[in-house]
Amino acid sequence: MYYTYMSNTNTTKQSTQPKGLTMNFKTWIKTFVAEKNIDTEALMEIEGPSGLNIMPVAILIDAMISAPANEQKKIKTTIVKIDYMNGNVMHYFKYLAKAIAA
Secondary structure (H helix, E strand, C coil), X not given: CEEEEECCCCEEEEECCCCCCCCCHHHHHXXXXXXXXXXXXXXXXXXXXXXXXXXXHHHHHHHHHHCCHHHHHHHHHHHHHXXXXXXXXXXXXXXXXXXXXX
């Protein structure tokens, strides 16, 4: 837990993250993809209920950004863990793409 002193009101505000370190999911995922040089136009082949689906990574990223906040938190946590272990996040991206494959 972090505390921020607000001098204009002589009060202390409690927050879960230090000031200046907050980043929304959209900004975070786009920054992550850019830093990892992931080609957003790369095509993923995913088997869905109707058969083979071919979609670019950008479609999956848009779906992640549109997901509810609780799902975004889980996605971010998993991606950070994979990245920390020097894993390939594209395997996870293909796993997530199965959820939106038609």
